[in-house]
Amino acid sequence: MPGAGATPEELLEIAVTVARGAAATASQMRAEGVSPVATKSTATDVVTAADRAVEQEVVAELRRLRPADRVLGEEFGAGGGEADPSAGTGAVRWVVDPIDGTVNYLYGLPQYAVSLAAERDGIVVAGVVVNGATGDEWTATAGGGAYRAGRRLTGSSETDLAQSLVATGFGYDAGRRAHQAGVLAGLISQVRDIRRFGAAALDLCLAAEGLVDAYYEKGLQPWDLAAGGLIAQEAGLRVDGLAGAPAGPDMVLAAPPALFTPLHDRLARLDAAGGP
Template identity: 65%
Template sequence: MDIKQGVDSVPAGRTFAWELCDLAVAAAREAADLVRAQRAGGIGHVATKSTDTDVVTSADRAAERLITDRLRHARPADRILGEESGTHAGRSPVNWLVDPIDGTVNYVYGLGHYGVSIAAQVNGVTVAGVVRDIDSGAQWHAVRGGGAWRDDRRLTGSAVTDLGVALVATGFGYQPQRRARQGAVVAGLLPHIRDIRRFGSAALDLCLAAEGLVDAFYESGLNTWDFAAGGLIAEEAGLRVTGLAGAPAGADMVLAAPPALYGPLHERLAALDAAAG
């Protein structure tokens, strides 16, 4: 399928970003196939990183090698930042952000909510991104200024306007102190919304928000590779994607909500000092 299907025209300035998106889509599809095949054959070695709850598998590393190889072959001068392998130097203004399995704990337990996330930045601005659900094969992608798409369907986010009936997705970090703080924020937010959902993959959660399957998303403590692709997809679906108190989305906070929910949700999170963890 042509990922530009459904787009009436692509401005000339966006052609390069679509080319990057095409490359990311192909790499994500191949990596997802590899991870799914490895899952069918057994998990293999499971190690830990920052804490005993922060896991990494041989499939994470194999998928990142595959993606890096594909990007390097197509665009050898680009820089790449991978969750597992770190920085690969390059001289071009393009920087790739790669999360080979976002939701590794779900992958280990066979829970079915884990995905490949690849974003392309040009001079520090995210211009293309793809997130692919490894288990189901669902794919979301976006190009800056070109809309957000699930396969060939354009996304417009949730139509909910009342925070009191909003279903909000979030996630938790791996450090005990951060988790305690995040739990306190959830406790403070719950009386003011419909409910909370914690699925275990920020990249996929942002895509669900872009599609309107949840009404909004927030999380503190994310790395850039966790939210770069999903954040662009949410933004191109019409959501506001920021941090708190005028800060950009980043490690302190990623908040994604449609305009009608953004203000009241931002106000609640700021009052709860949600970015402080």
């Protein structure tokens, strides 16, 4: 397999192979029934045995193929499942969300995905998002564009915020949800409509594809953003936070250049990056 100097394209090839296998495992485990279910930050923030099993599968495959690399996963942090947390010292770090959209997965809704990205020296250079329910797949490499099913993605051509379909999501903390509901109440009359699919990685891919015009959300973690954020950027979207801040836990806003500023300004006035 490609060594330490692997190109983004070579890293993407690995990511796609690993993510497809992980998505198949998630789909099979869903068909067999979801159990057991535990909670994380709040009673509504669920994690299933499949989340943990899929992440362990991804980590095991990555360490088999590229043992010097580091791995950051949602469920096990830098430890990567049951492997030695100190394993991997290379410049490449993989960032994995084994099942983005766990609540959808729990309920059998077809919006959940495996998200896998490769960072080199802290910069995401390759990423893939695979919808485990449908097999839909989005990919990108830094400087190489974003694609779905061989078609290069260019985002939405909409230029009027009032005619824009905007995707968003909500946190699990009750106080944060209340603040986000206030933001939404102030925004909804300024746009065509709002969509909430429940999987940030897929939201970013839908924005990249132009199936929604823009996306924003507070509370995203690196594994939520890494692959989908690169895909959105490579589709020509601007992916940032508010008031000059980078995209991160306080806010992720992904929109075509024509929509970014008006949506940014409205969200800033609504204090979308504030609250709990």
